[in-house]
Amino acid sequence: MTLRPTDSSTLLIDGKLVPGSGGTFEVFDPSTEELLGHAADATADDMDTAIAAARRAFDDTDWSRDHAFRARCLRQLRDALRGHIEELREITVAEVGAPLFLTSAAHLEGPIDDLLYFADLAESYSWKQDLGNAEPMGIPTHRYLLKEATGVVGAITPWNFPHQINFAKIGPALAAGNTVVLKPAPDTPWCAALVGKVLAEETDFPPGVLNIVTSSDHRLGAQLAEDPRVDLISFTGSTATGRSVMRAAAETLKKVFLELGGKSAFLVLDDADLRSACSMAAFTVSTHAGQGCAITTRLVVPRDKYDEAVAATAKTMRNLRPGDPRDPGTVCGPLISERQRARVESYLRLAVDEGGTIVVGGGRPAEHARGYFVEPTLISGLDNTSRTAQEEIFGPVLVVIPHDGDDDAVRIANDSPYGLSGAVYGTDPERIARVVSGVRTGTLGVNGGIWYAADAPFGGYKQSGIGREMGVAGFEEYLETKLVAEPAS
Incomplete structure (x- = not known):
């Protein structure tokens, strides 16, 4: 099989489809062991550029505050991906080895449609919660809570269910107002790369809001976890690697979501x-x-x-x-x-x-x-x-x-x-x-x-992880809480 549309696929950085500075790496079909083609191979410099783009998009635009615009962009992305569903299906079966019947559910179509849930949530969520009046230390005060995006999210994903896990991260993270750098597994780069191509060419997402960095170098995930410009790491993978991610993130005390192993x-x-x-x-x-x-x-x-x-x-x-x-x-x-x-x-x-x-x-x-x-x-x-x-x-x-x-x-x-x-x-x-x-x-x-x-939180106890993905609980993993107090009127 030759999948020409994504052969020598590109990175998505700062709204542009660009080649990897490291050239390309090979993509194989696990059911035949045959070479399918090549994917863009990013370097540490490419990752640095992607993080900088995500930082600017968060700090210098209204993306985090314009809930309706974010919802519109997510719905655009869902509809545009639906227009490429057969191409995505072919890629998913070829590079993941996913059984065809599962692409009508959790391996493809379900995760794409889940974007609609998070688009709706961006518009319906209670971003401001009134706590009423009180008199702390005898001072009449009115208090309220603001829910705000965390900032730049580094998403590191595995190869086994790439669409489900990619969208379970970028869907709620973007809906919540964050910007994202996605580092997909090197075994399944095309699933993510085509999403980046569709987003760049067929939606109104501002530059830098979502960056997709494919690479054969696993160290780029560590780079994301260590970088002080990244505010949150969302990782799915083995428990052993999760420990490494948590240690790396601890240096800058960034928030961490971990979905790890199971037995x-x-x-x-x-x-x-x-x-x-x-x-x-x-x-x-x-x-x-x-x-x-x-x-x-x-x-x-x-x-x-x-x-x-x-x-x-x-x-x-x-x-x-x-x-x-x-x-x-x-x-x-x-x-x-x-x-x-x-x-x-x-x-x-x-x-x-x-x-x-x-x-x-x-x-x-x-x-x-x-x-x-x-x-x-x-x-x-x-x-x-x-x-x-x-x-x-x-x-x-x-x-x-x-x-x-x-x-x-x-x-x-x-x-x-x-x-x-x-x-x-x-x-x-x-x-x-x-x-x-x-x-x-x-x-x-x-x-x-x-x-x-989409509305059901998923995650584990003990060494299976920290936090929840999907549902309102998963959405709130990507939010910060700000308490505001002002004189009572």
């Missing part, structure tokens, strides 16, 4: 429809080859139904063969790179070394001679103390763990450094309510309930 538990209570629940767990972990931080990767089932649960899960998983992401029927596409496949395969070897049994999968599919595919894999015979059950693998790998009742299921779910997401299946509402209140995660689906939406 979420899928809890099946003893009154649940076991086969239905296990089938859903198998489908979930296989979707997009398990490359999602909130995907449930620990299946926790009643001990006396363990063998039945393993059999039911295996039956579904055997039918979820890795396939060409361009096929509408594909659920499990490729991993993003050879590096990521090697990581997943190292965990499969570790599972066996720890005493686990690979029930289904565990290898590369014979039907795909090329592409970074790994079979959806089910592992039994391990408990929750194993590294395979504790560490984030980021592949289509599910570990089945037995529990001894509801309280034990909650204990296992919480016995993790992470607390991002999870699922509970059962029939007794009171028991489900107790489990929900006991599990320490930022999101929790009950009996198939979907927690993802």
Whole structure:
């Protein structure tokens, strides 16, 4: 496949589409290992220019104060991107390896449409809140709160769901009145680059309000985090990298939002429809080859139904063969790179070394001679103390763990450094309510309930992150609060 519209794509800096000072870097198709084309390769100087542009746009224009104009620009961007939806779809499937069916939802169309939610919020939000009169120290005083944009936002995003994560940052940040420098992952630069091209050519966004800097150099993310002209860092990625971002940001005491790793538990209570629940767990972990931080990767089932649960899960998983992401029927596409496949395969070897049994999968599919595919894999015979059950693998790998009742299921779910997401299946509402209140995660689906939406805040407990993304809570991550006091009239 050759995607000529974005071959040798450009950076968006200060309203202009410009080449990268470092030339270009290669973009590959993870399903075929073929070279797709090239992306603009920014240098530290390019990033410096982008930060300066964002700083000027915030300090020297009315962008942060003109709520209606911001809403109009965001709606323009959404409509313009809709006009390029098929081009965006082709790019997303090609460079991400995203299954085609997901581009109608969280991999493309959903995130683009979410811009409308944040446009509406820019206009409807209560930017001024009256606190009424009081007499502190005997002085009659009228007080009110102003909500104001934080300033320049540095957004650093990963490769697994690039549109969803990019728009979950730039949508609320821009709606709140900030200016943004977006540094997307080098594995998926085109998804961001085309957004920059559309914004520059088809919207009224002022120069410098959004800057998009693609690069093969991971150090540009650290540069964003360290620069004193940047007021807030919004980062999604691994917990290890999140720690580094937080340390770098601490030097200038900038605000930090972190959405990090997960090892979420899928809890099946003893009154649940076991086969239905296990089938859903198998489908979930296989979707997009398990490359999602909130995907449930620990299946926790009643001990006396363990063998039945393993059999039911295996039956579904055997039918979820890795396939060409361009096929509408594909659920499990490729991993993003050879590096990521090697990581997943190292965990499969570790599972066996720890005493686990690979029930289904565990290898590369014979039907795909090329592409970074790994079979959806089910592992039994391990408990929750194993590294395979504790560490984030980021592949289509599910570990089945037995529990001894509801309280034990909650204990296992919480016995993790992470607390991002999870699922509970059962029939007794009171028991489900107790489990929900006991599990320490930022999101929790009950009996198939979907927690993802533009108005629903997403984030984690413990080492899964700091803060929330999406919804009003996510919007307010990008705001400061100013208290104003004046003499009471």
